[in-house]
Amino acid sequence: MANRAFSIARLPGFSTLAVMVFVMLYLPIGLLVLFSFNAGPSPAIWEGFSLQWYPRAWANEQVKDATLRSLTIASFAAVISTSVAVLAALGTTRRKRSAGQTFVYLMINQPLMVPEIVTAVALLILFGFIKVATGYQGLGYLIIAHSAFCIPFAYLPIRARLEGMDLALETAAADLYATPWQTFRYVTLPLLMPAVIAGLMLAFITSLDDVVISLFVKSAGQDTLPTYMLGQIRRNMTVEVNAISTLLICLTIIMLTAFFLLTRRNE
Amino acid sequence: MSKSIAVEARAARKDYGTGAHTVRALDGVSVSIDQGEFFTLLGPSGCGKTTLLRLIAGFETPTSGQIFLEGQDITADPPNLRPINTVFQSYALFPHLSVAENIGFGLQMMGRPKAEVNHAVEKMLALVQLESLASRKSQQLSGGQQQRVALARALAPRPKVLLLDEPLSALDLKLRKEMQRELKRLQAETGITFIFVTHDQEEALTMSDRIAVMQSGNILQIGSPREIYNHPVDRFVADFIGETNFLTGRVEAGRATLTSGEVLSADVTGHAGKVTFAVRPEQVVICAADEADCLAATIVETVYFGTDTHCHMRLGDGTQIVARLQNAPSGEIGLAPGEAVGLRFEPGALQVLAQ
Amino acid sequence: MTSAAEQAADRKARRAGWLLSAPALFLLIIAASGPLIIILIYSFLEPGKYGNVEWVFSTDAWVGILYSRDIFDGTYKLADAHLSIFWRSVKLSLYTTLFAFVFGFPTAWFIATRSPRMRTALLFLITIPFWTNLLVRTFAINQIIRNEGVLNTFLLWIGVIDDPIQLIYTDFAVFLGMTYVYLPLMVLPLFAAFDRFDMRLLEAGYDLYASRWQVLRKIVFPVVKPGVIAGSILVFIPSMGAFVTPRILGGGRNMMIGNFIDLQFGAGRNWPLGAALSVTLLVIVAVALAVYVRFANRDNGHG
Numbered sequence: 041m042a043n044r045a046f047s048i049a050r051l052p053g054f055s056t057l058a059v060m061v062f063v064m065l066y067l068p069i070g071l072l073v074l075f076s077f078n079a080g081p082s083p084a085i086w087e088g089f090s091l092q093w094y095p096r097a098w099a100n101e102q103v104k105d106a107t108l109r110s111l112t113i114a115s116f117a118a119v120i121s122t123s124v125a126v127l128a129a130l131g132t133t134r135r136k137r138s139a140g141q142t143f144v145y146l147m148i149n150q151p152l153m154v155p156e157i158v159t160a161v162a163l164l165i166l167f168g169f170i171k172v173a174t175g176y177q178g179l180g181y182l183i184i185a186h187s188a189f190c191i192p193f194a195y196l197p198i199r200a201r202l203e204g205m206d207l208a209l210e211t212a213a214a215d216l217y218a219t220p221w222q223t224f225r226y227v228t229l230p231l232l233m234p235a236v237i238a239g240l241m242l243a244f245i246t247s248l249d250d251v252v253i254s255l256f257v258k259s260a261g262q263d264t265l266p267t268y269m270l271g272q273i274r275r276n277m278t279v280e281v282n283a284i285s286t287l288l289i290c291l292t293i294i295m296l297t298a299f300f301l302l303t304r305r306n307e
Numbered sequence: 308m309s310k311s312i313a314v315e316a317r318a319a320r321k322d323y324g325t326g327a328h329t330v331r332a333l334d335g336v337s338v339s340i341d342q343g344e345f346f347t348l349l350g351p352s353g354c355g356k357t358t359l360l361r362l363i364a365g366f367e368t369p370t371s372g373q374i375f376l377e378g379q380d381i382t383a384d385p386p387n388l389r390p391i392n393t394v395f396q397s398y399a400l401f402p403h404l405s406v407a408e409n410i411g412f413g414l415q416m417m418g419r420p421k422a423e424v425n426h427a428v429e430k431m432l433a434l435v436q437l438e439s440l441a442s443r444k445s446q447q448l449s450g451g452q453q454q455r456v457a458l459a460r461a462l463a464p465r466p467k468v469l470l471l472d473e474p475l476s477a478l479d480l481k482l483r484k485e486m487q488r489e490l491k492r493l494q495a496e497t498g499i500t501f502i503f504v505t506h507d508q509e510e511a512l513t514m515s516d517r518i519a520v521m522q523s524g525n526i527l528q529i530g531s532p533r534e535i536y537n538h539p540v541d542r543f544v545a546d547f548i549g550e551t552n553f554l555t556g557r558v559e560a561g562r563a564t565l566t567s568g569e570v571l572s573a574d575v576t577g578h579a580g581k582v583t584f585a586v587r588p589e590q591v592v593i594c595a596a597d598e599a600d601c602l603a604a605t606i607v608e609t610v611y612f613g614t615d616t617h618c619h620m621r622l623g624d625g626t627q628i629v630a631r632l633q634n635a636p637s638g639e640i641g642l643a644p645g646e647a648v649g650l651r652f653e654p655g656a657l658q659v660l661a662q
Numbered sequence: 663m664t665s666a667a668e669q670a671a672d673r674k675a676r677r678a679g680w681l682l683s684a685p686a687l688f689l690l691i692i693a694a695s696g697p698l699i700i701i702l703i704y705s706f707l708e709p710g711k712y713g714n715v716e717w718v719f720s721t722d723a724w725v726g727i728l729y730s731r732d733i734f735d736g737t738y739k740l741a742d743a744h745l746s747i748f749w750r751s752v753k754l755s756l757y758t759t760l761f762a763f764v765f766g767f768p769t770a771w772f773i774a775t776r777s778p779r780m781r782t783a784l785l786f787l788i789t790i791p792f793w794t795n796l797l798v799r800t801f802a803i804n805q806i807i808r809n810e811g812v813l814n815t816f817l818l819w820i821g822v823i824d825d826p827i828q829l830i831y832t833d834f835a836v837f838l839g840m841t842y843v844y845l846p847l848m849v850l851p852l853f854a855a856f857d858r859f860d861m862r863l864l865e866a867g868y869d870l871y872a873s874r875w876q877v878l879r880k881i882v883f884p885v886v887k888p889g890v891i892a893g894s895i896l897v898f899i900p901s902m903g904a905f906v907t908p909r910i911l912g913g914g915r916n917m918m919i920g921n922f923i924d925l926q927f928g929a930g931r932n933w934p935l936g937a938a939l940s941v942t943l944l945v946i947v948a949v950a951l952a953v954y955v956r957f958a959n960r961d962n963g964h965g
Contacts, residue, residue, distance in 0.1 A: 051878060052874065054771050054772055055768075055772055058768050058769040058773070061765050061845070062784075064842070065787075065846075066787075066791075068802035068842070071806065071812055072802040075805070082810070083811075083812075084810055084814075120689070124689055127683065127684075127685055128682060128683045128686035130682050131680065131681070136675075140679065140680065144686075144687065147687055153951060154694070154698065154944065154947070155900070155920065155947060156905065157905045157920040157943070158943055159694060159697065161923060161927055162700055162701045162940070163693065165700050165701070166697040184689070184692070188692075191686055206397065209399050209401060211386070211393075212401070213401075213416075214365075214386040215393045216387075216412050216460070216461075217387045217413050217416040217417045218387055218412075218416040219387055219416075226412075231401075231402070231403055245793055251796070266795065269797055270909075273797075273804065282805075285798040288794070288795050292793050296786070296790060296793055300786060368668050368671055
């Protein structure tokens with residue numbers, strides 16, 4: 041009878057629904073991954089196991105280009121957004137609250153609130169002007185746009201860590217003859233490092249994820265991996281997209297695991 | 308004379324906030340601390356003692372007033388330019404550095420050669436007896452060990468003054484007693500001026516050369532532990548340091564009388580009019596109810612404390628008096644609640660405080 | 663009163679704060695906030711023949727959001743097509759929010775009542791889809807519900823149906839996809855609320871003769887209401903602005919506002935209308951956020 045005892049936290053049907061939700065969350069992704077190993081050309085009819093779609097996707101020049109382009113943009117965007125986020129976090133945390141600070145918070149979180157499509161068309165217009173005026177058509181536009189909307193994601197873990205950091209540590213450094221720069225270099229930055237890496241990773245994933253803004257900002261022939269996939273989905277569906285998706289999912293899981301370990305270990 | 312002064316605060320004032328929300332943490336405090344002295348700032352929380360310490364360390368700028376170190380005005384100097392080090396209440400050990408790296412941090416920041424830093428670290432590790440833990444990270448240390456590292460770290464650059472901000476408050480009683488002796492030993496060995504902040508009056512009495520008792524941003528009294536204990540200047544100091552009985556009365560024509568009319572023997576020089584008399588519980592003597600020159604009192608309650616017994620009594624006018632009686636080997640003092648007794652005070656025990 | 667030295671220190675700290683924030687602000691102003699002003703300006707211009715705009719002031723775009731002008735007699739009529747797109751956006755977003763709540767609430771509760779180890783693992787399982795490429799997730803749904811997709815292939819194979827069920831390119835498909843991709847946004851804030859919830863309140867409730875349903879309604883729900891509101895806003899806002907999901911699952915006909923904006927900048931060649939629609943979408947989002955801020959503050963005041 042003991043295992044039938046009244047459990048206060050149990051609410052009828054909740055566990056069943058929750059388990060169902062987990063299954064439903066992973067079933068579509070699972071099928072997508074499964075069919076990336078399909079020997080046949082259909083993402084719905086299983087014809088046996090094969091790894092052929094991975095090399096075939098990579099052999100596709102467009103895929104290769106788009107992948108390298110996405111990784112380039114994501115790397116730049118992650119480094120730029122994290123760098124400015126570290127500075128902004130230092131400038132906004134652990135000091136007296138002020139109106140200016142609230143303004144900076146709002147600005148930094150703005151990309152989370154404004155629908156992407158709106159930012160996308162706004163950038164289409166603005167960068168359109170600049171493209172005409174300067175003639176420059178390169179990746180710079182995508183990198184700048186990505187850097188901007190990645191800032192809140194990079195800022196989040198860094199700010200959290202700074203706020204949790206004991207101010208006395210920096211006071212102690214100053215007491216022990218460290219100049220403000222030495223204090224930052226030898227105390228603040230080393231302690232902030234796990235959050236900086238976490239911010240880099242979140243920014244990287246966020247940049248890699250983006251479809252909408254890339255779609256509107258890119259010049260001709262500048263497909264990123266997501267915009268290329270979007271085009272493929274609208275055309276003929278092949279298992280090639282499954283293979284690319286599977287690799288993206290793997291990358292996300294690896295980065296998230298690293299993120300989890302980084303932020304947990306130092307708490 | 309001025310050569311022997313280590314630290315001096317002149318009319319140091321510190322306000323926090325602005326306008327109507329201004330809080331005055333320090334209200335124009337002046338104090339000189341001698342070289343090689345163990346000086347304690349004692350007071351309840353919020354009395355301004357930590358603020359004064361932070362002004363001396365340079366973590367805060369005074370609203371007005373100045374801070375001098377060996378006669379030089381250092382008010383505007385940032386903390387990293389002051390040869391003064393602090394032991395923080397939370398220790399503030401750098402979690403990403405080892406014990407040795409923590410201790411060497413100050414000298415390293417000053418740009419001293421590596422050999423000198425290493426040598427100083429070894430000496431400090433020996434001084435606080437932590438040689439075996441040099442490569443540990445600070446989180447792997449016990450509270451007492453962290454305390455020693457914090458001390459060693461602050462002493463390693465051989466500061467002119469060491470500031471200690473309630474450094475023992477996080478330790479348990481036994482460890483605290485041990486560290487109190489340790490601190491005295493370190494101070495004797497290094498000869499560095501120690502400025503120690505605490506709210507624990509017993510700690511202050513046992514360790515200090517001189518004590519400054521603070522309240523609401525002011526220093527009420529500066530003196531040796533004996534002076535502070537035996538001759539408190541006012542009711543707050545008397546009450547804050549140890550237990551005290553208070554009686555109200557008057558001084559007229561060189562005679563001290565209680566409000567109820569009894570005449571007391573006390574040194575009343577310089578007092579007149581309404582006053583408060585203070586007397587320590589261990590200076591109260593219980594005698595027979597009919598003995599001459601005794602105040603009539605009734606036993607309210609006796610509380611057994613092991614080494615002694617506290618005997619709570621009431622005088623005729625309702626004033627509560629506590630006497631601390633040394634326990635006899637039998638542990639019995641033979642007094643029962645309700646019993647009528649007499650009480651008198653040891654000669655010279657009665658202090659007269661201004662109202 | 664503070665001294666000159668203190669004021670100087672204060673000013674210095676403030677200036678340092680601005681200087682440190684400046685690079686981030688610069689990037690955000692040129693590539694996130696600033697361009698929104700251009701959108702506002704464009705909504706008051708006339709469309710160019712081949713896209714872009716003529717620099718002539720006009721309120722046509724704003725009128726055009728709700729009314730269409732009859733090309734023959736010049737009278738204005740309510741633009742049914744536009745209204746139906748607005749209506750679909752609001753309707754699907756509300757459904758999505760509601761169903762994300764129906765599924766998210768028990769899920770968050772389930773996670774919050776596990777052992778700490780299990781909790782971390784389950785949270786991680788919720789976080790993975792959240793960070794997985796939105797396109798990939800929508801694409802996964804597409805592969806299941808399309809006519810030649812897994813579901814129809816399976817049902818045809820076992821003989822339950824003779825012709826594929828038309829699921830894709832329907833409003834339902836868009837709703838299903840959005841619920842799928844935005845569900846983690848509901849679960850995470852709800853979990854945060856449950857995590858802070860003091861389980862002893864349940865004991866107190868049962869002790870005072872409440873039934874499970876009463877405990878849920880009278881104790882759990884009121885206490886975690888801020889989390890419910892946060893989750894709902896977090897789901898509603900991206901749903902209103904959705905672009906990828908309706909595009910992949912709704913096809914060309916079942917547009918939402920996001921796709922309609924896209925259309926104006928593409929084949930529609932009416933940039934001012936697109937700009938006016940963008941501003942409208944921004945206003946809707948701002949209102950939703952304002953409601954959230956008000957509720958959140960009020961509940962904090964009580965708590």
